[in-house]
Amino acid sequence: MSMFWLIAVVLLSLALGLPLLLLRRAERGSETAGAGERxxxxxxxxxxxxxxxxxxxxxxxxxxxxxxxxxxxxxxxxxxxxxxxDDPVGACPAPIGWAALAMLVAGPLLVGVGVYLALGRPDLPAAPARVKETAREEGKDPASVxxxxxxxxxxxxxxxxxxxxxxxxxxxxxxxxxxxxxxxxxxxxxxxxxxxxxxxxxxxxxxxxxxxxxxxxxxxxxxxxxxxxxxxxDHPAPRYYAGLKRLQEGDAETALKIWHELLSAAPEDAPWRDRIAREVERVETMQAMQEASPEARRSMIRAMVARLEERLARHPDDASGWQRLARSYLVLGETQKAVRALQRLRTLVPQAQRSAIDREIARIQQIDRPEKGRKKEDGQE
Known part of the structure; x- marks a missing residue:
């Protein structure tokens, strides 16, 4: 219990101090946009x-x-x-004082502490931990409940x-x-x-x-x-989705330009780098396929599938990777492998998305049955 309150005091001090410093710096004022921008x-x-x-x-x-x-x-x-x-050189509002800043920042924090004193139990494990423990005792998958x-x-x-x-x-x-x-x-x-x-x-x-x-x-x-x-x-999401929107509009060149600029400015350890790099690779591969002969296109797809299989062996919980692998197998006509990839994908997505995957698996299997029947008849002849 004492450790909890020690941590709470430290966090409260940081929460009070940092926003006050940042807000005080913000009192320096702001620039007004030009008429053209407006x-x-x-x-x-x-x-x-x-x-x-x-x-x-x-x-x-x-x-x-x-x-x-x-x-x-x-x-x-x-x-x-x-x-x-309005007149762009209008009067600015008076800067907020330190006392008001303190009340603005401390008020919600103190209310939160009061609510926790009334309702919280720092001696108990977090609610998700309790749910997981109960699920295991009942022999259920914790994630499912x-x-x-x-x-x-x-x-x-x-x-x-x-x-x-x-x-x-x-x-x-x-x-x-x-x-x-x-x-x-x-x-x-x-x-x-x-x-x-x-x-x-x-x-x-x-x-x-x-x-x-x-x-x-x-x-x-x-x-x-x-x-x-x-x-x-500097948030990467708006630029990533701006590129995706361009891609969906058929402008792959602009999409790639936006994403390459985003990657060049990103820290090496940014957690989203790999996702964007994979998108860039996928789009560039699709561009190359459009210009290739049917034989070369099929070889490129197989090479891409091999790379994807290798990556999924190292990162088996990559849901988007399994989804791309299933699509690639379908392009190659390897329906059973596509079904297995979708079955793996099904274990990685939320419950609400599984019915759509089940329908896709059923559709593939329905298409595959007549094809197998034709092959069997050809063999008998």
């Missing part, structure tokens, strides 16, 4: 409103998400038009404590892992109402909108990514 922003916002209307009419975005993104874009449009009409139950419990608690942004953040992240995009959109909507600058919520909202559209980078997702880029210009 005009471009106004035009962009108007285009996004039209695109959102199109997405709603096509059924790519639900009504709640549409209203949220439209309201966000409308606020940006109104602010940009107001700034365009842990997350869905925790998600429902967390969603229920947030209905009575909607002010907990950290709770909405956790709910969004966990629901995204489970493939429950509607719940992610609900969680990020509620969280962003209370913390519109939260980077994690903005990213999770964008990725949920992309997942809901079947992997397509939609205008609604671009809005969330643009908000993220304004708050954290």
């Amino acid at each position: 005009s471009a922003l106004i035009a962009h916002c108007r285009d996004m409103l039209v695109a959102l209307e199109h997405e709603r009419s096509e059924g790519l975005i639900d009504e709640a998400a549409f209203e949220t993104e439209r309201a966000r874009t409308a606020r940006r449009l109104i602010a940009a038009e107001a700034a365009k009409n 842990q997350l869905p139950g925790l998600v429902e419990e967390l969603a229920r608690r947030l209905k009575t404590h909607p002010e907990r942004v950290d709770g909405w953040r956790l709910l969004a992240r966990t629901a995204l892992d489970l493939g429950r995009t509607d719940l992610v959109l609900e969680a990020t909507r509620e969280g962003l109402k209370r913390a519109p600058d939260d980077r994690e919520l903005l990213l999770e909202r964008a990725e949920a909108l992309i997942a809901k559209a079947g992997g397509r980078v939609t205008p609604a997702a671009i809005l969330a990514l643009e908000e993220l880029a304004r708050r954290e210009p």
Whole structure:
């Protein structure tokens, strides 16, 4: 117990000190955008409103998400038009004082400590650990019972404590892992109402909108990514998805340019480097295949499959790798290998995604049966 309170005091001190320092530095002021930039922003916002209307009419975005993104874009449009009409050399608001800063930073922290004193139990293991332990005692797979139950419990608690942004953040992240995009959109909507600058919520909202559209980078997702880029210009996600959007529009050259620039500026130990490098390799390989003869194309696919098989032997939990391997096997006509790759993929994805994989396996097996029958007849003849 004493160790818990020692750690709590240290973390509280850091949480108070660092934001105060950063906020104090932020008092130096900000630059105003030029008239040209404001005009471009106004035009962009108007285009996004039209695109959102199109997405709603096509059924790519639900009504709640549409209203949220439209309201966000409308606020940006109104602010940009107001700034365009205002005197750019207007008076700045007075800098916030140290006492006010302390109250702003310490207030939520002290409230959190108070809630924990009333409800928390530092002497017990974390809730996920307790769930895993109970599942093992009952002879069940902990992963199969842990997350869905925790998600429902967390969603229920947030209905009575909607002010907990950290709770909405956790709910969004966990629901995204489970493939429950509607719940992610609900969680990020509620969280962003209370913390519109939260980077994690903005990213999770964008990725949920992309997942809901079947992997397509939609205008609604671009809005969330643009908000993220304004708050954290060096975040890799907006640039990665900008490249993916270009690729989906048929502009592979621009997509590769964006991704190569992103990789050249990335630290060597960045956890997302490998993912983007694989995308670059895949797109460049597809470009080369389009220019090759059928025989050369088949040889290139086999070489790519061999590299992918070798990598998956080292990293067997790479779900996207198994998905690409299954597609490659299908291109080569090796349906049984494709089925085995999909079966492996099924063990790595959330429960909500497994039914789609089951349908794909059944479809492949249905196609494979007539083919086997024809081969058997040919052999008998």
